[in-house]
Amino acid sequence: MKTYDKLIFELSRPGRKGYSLPEDNYNTNGFDSIPKDLLRKDEASLPEVGELEVVRHYTNLSNKNFGVDTGFYPLGSCTMKYNPKINEELSSLPSFTTLHPLQDESTVQGALELYWNLQNMLSNLAGLAEFTLNPYAGAHGELTGLMVMRQYHISRGDHKRKKVIVPDTAHGTNPASAMVAGLEVVEVKSKPNGSIDVEDLKPLLDDTVAGIMMTNPNTVGMFETEILEIADLVHRAGGLLYYDGANLNPLLGKVRPGDMGFDIMHINLHKTFSTPHGGGGPGSGPVGVASHLVNFLPNPKVVKNEDGTFSITNGEESLGNISTFMGNFGVMMKAYAYILTLGKENIKKVGPLATLNANYIKESLKDDYLLPIEGVCKHEFVFDGLKDKSTGVTTLNIAKRLLDYGFHAPTIYFPLLFHESMMIEPTETESKETLDDFIEVMHKVAKEAKENPDDVKNAPLTTIVRKLDETTAAKNPILSYKALKEAVK
Amino acid sequence: MSKILDDLRYADSHEWVKLEGDIATIGITDYAQHALGNIVYVDMPEVGDEVTQGEDFGAVESVKAASDLISPVSGEVVEINEALEDEPELVNQDAFANWIMKVKVSDPSEIESLLDAAAYAKICEE
Numbered sequence: 001m002k003t004y005d006k007l008i009f010e011l012s013r014p015g016r017k018g019y020s021l022p023e024d025n026y027n028t029n030g031f032d033s034i035p036k037d038l039l040r041k042d043e044a045s046l047p048e049v050g051e052l053e054v055v056r057h058y059t060n061l062s063n064k065n066f067g068v069d070t071g072f073y074p075l076g077s078c079t080m081k082y083n084p085k086i087n088e089e090l091s092s093l094p095s096f097t098t099l100h101p102l103q104d105e106s107t108v109q110g111a112l113e114l115y116w117n118l119q120n121m122l123s124n125l126a127g128l129a130e131f132t133l134n135p136y137a138g139a140h141g142e143l144t145g146l147m148v149m150r151q152y153h154i155s156r157g158d159h160k161r162k163k164v165i166v167p168d169t170a171h172g173t174n175p176a177s178a179m180v181a182g183l184e185v186v187e188v189k190s191k192p193n194g195s196i197d198v199e200d201l202k203p204l205l206d207d208t209v210a211g212i213m214m215t216n217p218n219t220v221g222m223f224e225t226e227i228l229e230i231a232d233l234v235h236r237a238g239g240l241l242y243y244d245g246a247n248l249n250p251l252l253g254k255v256r257p258g259d260m261g262f263d264i265m266h267i268n269l270h271k272t273f274s275t276p277h278g279g280g281g282p283g284s285g286p287v288g289v290a291s292h293l294v295n296f297l298p299n300p301k302v303v304k305n306e307d308g309t310f311s312i313t314n315g316e317e318s319l320g321n322i323s324t325f326m327g328n329f330g331v332m333m334k335a336y337a338y339i340l341t342l343g344k345e346n347i348k349k350v351g352p353l354a355t356l357n358a359n360y361i362k363e364s365l366k367d368d369y370l371l372p373i374e375g376v377c378k379h380e381f382v383f384d385g386l387k388d389k390s391t392g393v394t395t396l397n398i399a400k401r402l403l404d405y406g407f408h409a410p411t412i413y414f415p416l417l418f419h420e421s422m423m424i425e426p427t428e429t430e431s432k433e434t435l436d437d438f439i440e441v442m443h444k445v446a447k448e449a450k451e452n453p454d455d456v457k458n459a460p461l462t463t464i465v466r467k468l469d470e471t472t473a474a475k476n477p478i479l480s481y482k483a484l485k486e487a488v489k
Numbered sequence: 490m491s492k493i494l495d496d497l498r499y500a501d502s503h504e505w506v507k508l509e510g511d512i513a514t515i516g517i518t519d520y521a522q523h524a525l526g527n528i529v530y531v532d533m534p535e536v537g538d539e540v541t542q543g544e545d546f547g548a549v550e551s552v553k554a555a556s557d558l559i560s561p562v563s564g565e566v567v568e569i570n571e572a573l574e575d576e577p578e579l580v581n582q583d584a585f586a587n588w589i590m591k592v593k594v595s596d597p598s599e600i601e602s603l604l605d606a607a608a609y610a611k612i613c614e615e
Binding site (some may be wrong): 416474 | 496524526527529552553554577578599
């Protein structure tokens with residue numbers, strides 16, 4: 001069934017059903033109560049299929065999925081660590097899943113306590129005063145954090161501070177979030193080793209600077225050793241420091257963004273705190289701030305009363321609501337379970353093991369692959385394609401060839417610092433055996449590139465869908481079943 | 490190896506310029522098209538737009554990345570290469586023949602600040 005490639009619409013036969021209901025004797029035609037102009041004119045074209053067909057269809061499709069439960073997933077900057085099943089078990093407890101967000105707070109004390117506890121745990125891990133768990137995802141957290149930054153300057157009557165400094169290696173969401181928050185983006189250059197160029201930063205620091213967005217370790221996986229100097233320079237210029245939590249994993253429980261001088265940060269619970277993502281589930285992007293910014297955090301908030309009960313409140317200086325209720329609660333439960341099951345001591349092992357795994361792969365492969373930045377990396381690193389450039393085999397070819405060997409491809413062509421970027425992040429949850437298998441395959445692909453370059457250039461050779469024509473896909477995308485049918489005609 | 494033509498001037502952001510009278514023809518270099526990979530879209534300015542030396546006037550999108558186009562001269566856009574609207578891949582086939590825009594330059598001396606072929610070749614090697 002590996003070759004199964006049907007759409008459910010193709011299984012449809014007129015009149016086929018997966019149910020049989022008794023005759024309706026109660027005259028309950030729900031359509032009568034809906035205004036006529038709101039009713040659709042044609043019947044919805046839903047597939048007509050039996051239950052067994054539906055089950056087989058989706059089971060076969062699910063077998064084609066590649067996820068961290070089926071194989072190694074070294075997707076750089078995405079932290080595809082294993083998501084322990086106990087997280088799922090706890091987050092599916094009916095006493096939580098059946099809650100309604102409009103229930104009276106006296107009936108949801110447990111949920112509020114969880115929100116409060118998780119928020120405090122994150123504050124401790126980040127070295128910041130308070131967190132909101134409301135943002136739905138990483139980029140939503142960035143937007144929320146930048147709105148806090150903007151609100152802070154406006155509250156002091158400092159309306160000219162609109163400039164957000166973003167490194168040229170930053171994740172694309174950073175400048176995008178700044179624009180959406182109504183701020184202006186200014187790029188700061190990186191040095192050849194990927195670190196921020198302090199000399200290039202200095203002239204940008206005038207009285208129009210709202211703040212700077214950084215990750216540490218940076219996008220190429222190296223620790224920004226000049227962070228304290230950068231923090232001091234930005235603060236003295238009146239700006240704030242924003243920490244993109246995308247790369248928090250190697251520092252977890254060891255180094256705190258707040259201690260490095262950051263004022264605002266978001267955390268991707270779905271990366272660092274082991275909740276499914278990448279098509280596997282919704283994200284969550286809590287935002288933490290230093291004490292002078294607490295009042296600007298979005299509404300609603302959870303507070304602990306003197307009698308030990310919990311309430312939902314709205315702050316007056318808050319920037320307002322950024323979500324319908326209070327975020328993706330299921331994701332928070334999984335992250336909470338993860339922190340509690342690891343415990344205070346084990347959480348400190350996450351970063352060192354993630355760092356060890358990344359360095360082990362890097363050092364094992366640097367004879368075959370071009371390592372543009374030497375030195376000890378953190379949780380991830382970047383190769384600039386094959387060392388031997390004479391074969392004509394590109395990073396894209398290698399990524400596709402890895403699929404033939406049962407591995408998910410690394411992140412490719414990001415960061416833009418190098419032409420043939422290949423970004424590898426193994427995470428702490430992989431065993432040495434898995435890392436060795438991956439290393440062996442990467443050596444094998446490098447050898448193939450020399451001996452049978454065509455095999456690599458035409459890869460993947462064993463997947464259901466072979467090498468895609470990316471140019472045509474980008475120029476003439478077919479995005480619906482209807483468009484596909486027309487294209488086939 | 491990338492092709493570099495001797496009679497053109499170059500920006501370090503990988504655009505080329507050919508100045509004839511006060512009309513500058515501008516495109517991206519062979520090195521740039523090679524680094525970008527298969528180009529799927531060229532975002533061009535409109536005729537009549539003002540462009541400024543060192544500022545972006547459009548973008549090139551490839552299967553790998555989107556990259557800003559930086560104008561090597563200042564002036565008014567007098568013509569764009571409409572063929573690229575349907576066939577952006579022409580830039581991959583010959584980056585020097587398939588120019589992107591023509592600009593009536595406001596200050597011809599700006600061209601002196603650009604690199605000659607030898608200096609540009611050096612940048613590409615680095």
